[in-house]
Amino acid sequence: MRIGEMVRRTGVSERLLRYYEEQGLLAPTRLPSGYRVYDDADVDTVRRIRTLLAAGLPTATIVQVLPCVRDDGPNLVPVCSDLVAELRRERERITHAINDLQASRGMLDAVIAAGPADAEAMVQ
DNA sequence: ATTCTGACA
DNA sequence: TGTCAGGA
Numbered sequence: 001m002r003i004g005e006m007v008r009r010t011g012v013s014e015r016l017l018r019y020y021e022e023q024g025l026l027a028p029t030r031l032p033s034g035y036r037v038y039d040d041a042d043v044d045t046v047r048r049i050r051t052l053l054a055a056g057l058p059t060a061t062i063v064q065v066l067p068c069v070r071d072d073g074p075n076l077v078p079v080c081s082d083l084v085a086e087l088r089r090e091r092e093r094i095t096h097a098i099n100d101l102q103a104s105r106g107m108l109d110a111v112i113a114a115g116p117a118d119a120e121a122m123v124q
Numbered sequence: 125a126t127t128c129t130g131a132c133a
Numbered sequence: 134t135g136t137c138a139g140g141a
Contacts, residue, residue, distance in 0.1 A: 003126085014127080015136085
């Protein structure tokens with residue numbers, strides 16, 4: 001099938017489908033016209049990509065994770081031994097990101113508390 | 125009518 | 134990620 005049908009079957013925009021390919025997440029073949037040709041398996045792959053993306057994984061990681069997961073209804077099941085370790089590292093990265101954001105919020109809270117009570121007072 | 129690449133008021 | 138241009 002070409003990109004138009006993929007859009008209908010996955011609900012993902014052409015822009016994103018091309019982007020996923022650019023990131024190495026999909027590898028559709030090409031017609032002599034240059035048009036992309038996807039197979040039925042690609043439809044499932046896109047669903048997995050969406051799941052992994054929703055989990056907050058960067059596309060670079062998804063490229064490695066994709067071939068190591070099996071489909072189990074709505075969620076994905078890891079099948080490679082090293083995958084779980086990789087996922088734990090990603091989880092740590094997220095934990096650190098949360099800590100940094102909380103610190104940033106704290107800084108802002110301090111600045112806000114030290115300023116005028118409301119925006120009205122700042123207007124001149 | 126569809127899809128492609130490149131680019132960003 | 135959307136969207137528009139300009140071409141096939």
